[in-house]
Amino acid sequence: MDGRQIIGSSGSATIDPAGGEIPTANETGSATAATTIRVASVPASHVYVRHLSPVNGTVSELDTGKVSVTRLADPVPADGAKVPGGWWPPLMLDPSWIAQHHNDFDVFHIHFGFDAVEPSVMSAVVAELRKHGKPLVYTLHDLRNPHHPDPGAHEEVLDILVPAADELITPTHGAADAISRRWNRAATVIPHPHVIPPARFGPREPATDDFVVGVHAKSVRANMDPLPVILTLLDAASDYPDVTIQINLHDEIFVPGNHWYNPDFGTAALALSRHPYASVRVHEYFDDDQLWDYLQGLSVSVLPYRFGTHSGWLEACHDLGTAVIAPSCGFYHEQRDCFTYELTEDRFDPDSLVAALADAYENRPVPALWPDRRTERISIAEQHAALYTRVLHA
Structure with missing residues (x-):
């Protein structure tokens, strides 16, 4: 599938920056154990993010071995405020939260939730991640923010996030081409997962x-x-x-x-x-x-x-x-x-x-079939697991 990138196997173990070993495939291609990668997703409760995980919480089978991706739960704001798709504002997008919780995750992955985040705060978030050696993954869903009448504020933050990200993801090739033209960055194309249960x-x-x-x-x-x-x-x-x-x-x-x-x-x-x-x-x-x-x-x-x-x-x-x-x-x-x-x-x-x-x-369409969407979701989960594995070894 487009955008899939698998790490080559070496038959040996590699040290995970968060501590412990990341097992790779041995010479016969079998894995000895599953590696757990902890991801701080912003926001974790959004349906898009929830459906990046394998069905029924199983591990992803990669050429490098088994990888289990766990995502931190969204911290709940003191006022309990929510918007459709998550708690608001997402508390992980705060350099002080990262300073206090950097030992709790291996990869920081931003999706949504920075509509009201000032560029200076996003720069501080990036700096705090760098300070603690935490890789940043950004899935660029919106080249233009649908809530902003003027594109300027969103573009200022994109001009921070896109160059700073260790890996970029986007759902379509057209968006990937736009990213390449504007920032000279390559984005991995991974399709949008199913939405309904x-x-x-x-x-x-x-x-x-x-x-x-x-x-x-x-x-x-x-x-x-x-x-x-x-x-x-x-x-x-x-x-x-x-x-x-x-x-x-x-x-x-x-x-x-x-x-x-x-x-x-x-x-x-x-x-x-x-x-x-x-x-x-x-x-x-x-x-x-x-x-x-x-x-x-x-x-x-x-x-x-x-x-x-x-x-x-x-x-x-x-x-x-x-x-x-x-x-x-x-x-x-x-x-x-x-x-x-x-x-x-x-x-x-x-x-x-x-x-x-x-x-x-x-021309009336027919509904998608769950077996097809399930297969696609497994592939999407594998692609994310491979990308997280790669970014931890960069």
């Missing part, structure tokens, strides 16, 4: 005979421009006998003082409920089961993103057999098979969205 895989059971097109405006974060997309879809719906445009938004956009307060969009969205092809729903954040039920009830999910890079939402749709119409920005089209339309910060082509809807209507 194994028990949710299986045949689709549509709740309605209608072809339901979902536009989930969420809380209208910075990279979203839902109204032009919704209006185009509503116009196109009249060409079909059974199309419903379902518009979902979070109730917090109606709460004064909330960070996501957006009454103008909320009022405009509610007004669309009078449209004959529209169904407008306002609700709190879905929990996981509610989200899977919602996505499985859609025929297609349209992502109204003006900028972005990759998407866990898209990945969940792939798992459930829900088609995705993704914008042309970013690398969504490389992540999984999907339909695309032209939407960027500078341009929206309504005709391309109408054409994508027609393609999605005629």
